[in-house]
Amino acid sequence: MLMLRxxxxxSLRLGRRAGRVVLHPIAAYFFLFAPASRRASSSYLGRxxxxxxxxxxxxxxxxxxxxxxxxxxxxxxxxxxxxxFEVHGEDALLRLLADGRGLFxxxxxxxxxxxxxxxxxxxxxxxxxxxxxxxNAQKINAMLAAINxxxxxxxxxxGQIDSMLKVREHLDQGCAVGILTDRSLGNDTLYPVQxxxxxxxxxxxxxxxxxxxxxxVVFMTGLYLGGKRYAIxxxxxxxxxxxxxxxxxxxxxxxxxxxxxLLDRYCREAPYNWFNFFDxxxxxxxxxxxxx
Numbered sequence: 001m002l003m004l005r006x007x008x009x010x011s012l013r014l015g016r017r018a019g020r021v022v023l024h025p026i027a028a029y030f031f032l033f034a035p036a037s038r039r040a041s042s043s044y045l046g047r048x049x050x051x052x053x054x055x056x057x058x059x060x061x062x063x064x065x066x067x068x069x070x071x072x073x074x075x076x077x078x079x080x081x082x083x084x085f086e087v088h089g090e091d092a093l094l095r096l097l098a099d100g101r102g103l104f105x106x107x108x109x110x111x112x113x114x115x116x117x118x119x120x121x122x123x124x125x126x127x128x129x130x131x132x133x134x135x136n137a138q139k140i141n142a143m144l145a146a147i148n149x150x151x152x153x154x155x156x157x158x159g160q161i162d163s164m165l166k167v168r169e170h171l172d173q174g175c176a177v178g179i180l181t182d183r184s185l186g187n188d189t190l191y192p193v194q195x196x197x198x199x200x201x202x203x204x205x206x207x208x209x210x211x212x213x214x215x216x217v218v219f220m221t222g223l224y225l226g227g228k229r230y231a232i233x234x235x236x237x238x239x240x241x242x243x244x245x246x247x248x249x250x251x252x253x254x255x256x257x258x259x260x261x262l263l264d265r266y267c268r269e270a271p272y273n274w275f276n277f278f279d280x281x282x283x284x285x286x287x288x289x290x291x292x
Contacts, residue, residue, distance in 0.1 A: 004146045011073045016082055016228075023070055027063040037062075037277035044280065047196035048271035064272040068112040068224050075118040076148045082228060087119065089218075089234035093176075094125055096216045096236070102171030103216040106206055106237060108182035108263055109275040115222035115230045116178065129154040129170045131163075131179040131206075164209070171215055178220065181206040181259065182276065191253065193260035196267060198281045202260060207252045211240045217255060219262045223270040231270075235262055 011019030031038060041061045045053035053061075074082050096103050105128065107113060113130070120128035132155060156166045156177070170177050181203060184190060188203040210217045219235040238255035240248075267274055 001142065001146045004143065007070075008073050008147050011070065012077065016071075016074065019070055019073070020067065023063065023066045027059065027066045030066075031059050031062045034277075040277050040279055044196075044274055044276070045271060047198060047281075048267045048274065061272050061274075064224055065275050065277075068114075068273075068275075071112065071224075072114045073147050075114045078121070080118060080122060083115075084229045085115065085119070086225075086229070086231040087234075088232065089236075090119075090232075092236060093218055093234040096218065097125065097174060097176065100174045101215065101241075102173065102175050102177060103218055104206070104210040105176045105178040105218055105220045105234075106181045106210075106259065107178065107220045108180055110182075110263065110266060111221045111223040111270065111273040111275075112230065113178065113180070113220075113222065115232055116220055119232060120176070127154075127173075127175045129156055129175050129177050131156045131158060131167060131177055133158050167209070168213060171213060176218075179206045182263065182280075191256045193257060195260050195264050195281075200260070200281050202256055204252055204256060207238070207255050207259075208248075210238070211243060211248050211252055214240050214243060216241060219259060221266055221273075223266060223273050225270065233266070237262070 007019065007022065010022060038058060041058045042053050045057050045061060049057065071083070074080075093103075105116070107116070117128050117130070120126045154170070154175075156163060156170065167177055184201075184203040184205075188205040190201040191204055193200055193202050207217065216239045217237040219233075219237045221233050223231045223233070225231055237258055238251060240251060243251055
């Protein structure tokens with residue numbers, strides 16, 4: 001936390017350019033001394049780029065991750081003028097929110113979720129609450145407090161008795177409830193999918209929650225394009241609003257398949273934005289999905 005506060009002071013007092021100079025030794029340190037993450041980067045980039053990655057490709061991957069974390073300093077402190085945001089699909093998103101029943105925003109560890117929240121803070125019609133594991137929620141809150149003690153983040157912690165009630169309450173208030181759905185949080189049912197031409201397993205829990213609460217689901221990602229540019233994408237994924245009970249399983253399976261296709265698409269479009277630095281495609285057996 002001390003180093004994060006120092007980095008925040010440098011970034012806010014000396015400017016984004018000076019702060020980014022400090023990022024290079026940080027990215028280089030992890031690139032050199034985190035061999036497991038480096039192997040995972042190489043494995044992923046080989047699929048996303050279509051060729052064996054070079055050292056500079058892997059370093060760019062690490063640096064892109066560092067750059068998006070660094071930009072949180074400015075986004076949490078409302079320095080939006082430092083960035084150029086391209087927003088795709090916002091009109092469709094706002095139309096879905098117009099009925100006041102809320103919706104789910106599902107994303108992945110792909111790009112920056114902070115730019116999505118920044119868009120919500122800029123747009124009064126888009127209120128975003130984040131759902132995450134309790135331990136992660138505590139870490140995120142501590143990190144954001146170090147960046148800006150006055151920053152208020154709407155985070156719903158999973159694993160508590162009233163977690164589902166809080167999710168429903170936010171939805172009923174017309175909020176967009178965001179959750180990253182590319183990692184399993186426990187004994188979740190896993191679905192086998194294809195991403196970048198290889199087998200992977202995705203958890204079904206978040207989309208089952210959306211189906212249970214009968215809400216629309218929109219895919220989200222905030223891709224870093226280099227410099228000060230971000231591209232924010234909203235893609236309709238599923239609408240469980242009028243779903244019959246006996247159609248739930250098939251609808252969840254279809255939504256997961258479309259989610260995997262969107263991950264594939266955006267990984268190819270912005271390959272250095274993938275921030276799962278572990279063997280995502282490890283040959284772990286997937287649980288057999290329940291039959292509809």
